[in-house]
Amino acid sequence: MSVCIASTKRARWTFNVKTWQPTEAQFLLASACVQEEEKARIGRFVFKNDAKATLIGRLMMRKFVSSTSGIPYSEVKFWREEKGKPYVLNPVVNFNISHDGDHVVLAGEEVSTKVGVDVMRLEHRSGTGVEEFFRTMSRQFTAEEWECIRGKSLPSKQLATFYRHWCLKESYLKALGMSITSLGRYGFKTEEPDLRVGTVARGTRVYVDGILADNWCFEETMLDEDHCVAVALSKSTADCSQDHCLFHFLDFEQLMKGSEPILQPDLEYTRNFFAKNEKIIRPIASILDTNDKN
Secondary structure, three states: OOEOOHHHOOEEEEEEOOOOOOOHHHHHHHHOOOOHHHHHHHHOOOEHHHHHHHHHHHHHHHHHHHHHHOOOHHHOOEEEOOOOOEEEOOOOEEEEEEEEOOEEEEEEEEOOOOEEEEEEEOOOOOOOOHHHHHHHOHHHOOHHHHHHHHOOOOHHHHHHHHHHHHHHHHHHHHHHOOOOOOHHHEEEEOOOOOOOEOOOEOOOEEEEOOEEOOOEEEEEEEEEOOEEEEEEEEOOHHHHOOOOOEOEEEOHHHHHOOOOOOOOOOHHHHHHHHOOEOOOOOOHHHHOOHHHHO
């Protein structure tokens, strides 16, 4: 299984924002390498986690577009579609980003390929029991998907399968540029029963209102034991049979290689970031049945 590199105009990148505890110098540099409106948006986040994740996502976008298009780093300009999806004018590549839990991910492709990506931390955050949570989400999945989810013996496995299917739905709709609504129309059939770290599952198919959409293929993997990721690609049947690549883990030094500041360093902005609190996320084990913790 290959690891994608930017020179091929194809990338699968992930950055662990939980383990990145920026120094003042790092944050000064990072926040100077995004557009003014992006910087302002990041500054409005209440929690440090969200600010970090959004900042890293914007830096990943800029690195990918610059390194694959030949546009100088500081000259890359991002715009937003009506529904908020970022893009570049006259693109030579397509890309999509997502963040959840500890990870920010980017999937990038040739301009001829629509791409959507979604990452999910496998934990329950609704504040209710698993059964009540599933009941409230009943219309978002097809009968066949619920059969697959509930076919798992343990609540943790059911939740992992639930989030796997949710990830697929979001990646597909993001590739289409659609809002996350009417998820029950889109049913996924997975060939591989479980996802694993270090391998890419690509046998999944999507059905829209019960009809196979055979011009789409999907890449699924586990970034670690707690995070699943799905990539949706608009390709021909022949393309779907090709080898796909694993996500490459970037650290801060790799992310910033080739970067150029766009803005002046902002010490007050940086100090405001470090004054923010971390958002505390309740672990999945706290809501699972006792038998599932053994």
